[in-house]
Amino acid sequence: MRSRLHWKRGEDRLHPLSPRHLFLRTAQRRRYRCMLVALLIFLVCAGMAPLTQAVAPYRAEDDYGPSPQALQHRKDCRRQIGQVMAGKIESEDFVARSDREYFRYVVRKDLREVMFICDARSGEIRRQIDLWGDL
Numbered sequence: 001m002r003s004r005l006h007w008k009r010g011e012d013r014l015h016p017l018s019p020r021h022l023f024l025r026t027a028q029r030r031r032y033r034c035m036l037v038a039l040l041i042f043l044v045c046a047g048m049a050p051l052t053q054a055v056a057p058y059r060a061e062d063d064y065g066p067s068p069q070a071l072q073h074r075k076d077c078r079r080q081i082g083q084v085m086a087g088k089i090e091s092e093d094f095v096a097r098s099d100r101e102y103f104r105y106v107v108r109k110d111l112r113e114v115m116f117i118c119d120a121r122s123g124e125i126r127r128q129i130d131l132w133g134d135l
Helices: 004-010 019-023 029-055 068-084
Strands: 089-095 100-109 112-120 125-130
Touching: 004 125, 068 089, 068 100, 068 112
Parallel strands: none
Antiparallel strands: 089 100, 100 112, 112 125
16 A cells, blocks of 8 residues: 555656656646647747748839839830831830840731840830741
8 A cells, every 4th residue: 555655656746857747637737738839839930030031122113114214215115116127016025134124025027026125225226136037
């Protein structure tokens, strides 16, 4: 009989860092589990914190499209392309490279397709590339 009582008393005196705390059902053990869960959540959040620094910086609306100066020359580019080659404009793209801005147009007339690269700052055609001419 004495050995059973001794067993019971030994069970009550667990080491504070013992993993057996997780499997016992007393109020103190429940607080211990909650503390461990909170610690685990904290560690996961702390581990994910560097990932939040990988967000792209804010860019203004003007950064995604042509500048106001380039928009003024868009009509000039279209007019010059119409003078060089009468055809249908299939596509129009805007490209910005460092401090320069360009409009790219692909114009089709019959079976011929020509890409025009127009300087958006001055409204002048810089290049004409016959897309199917070399084939």
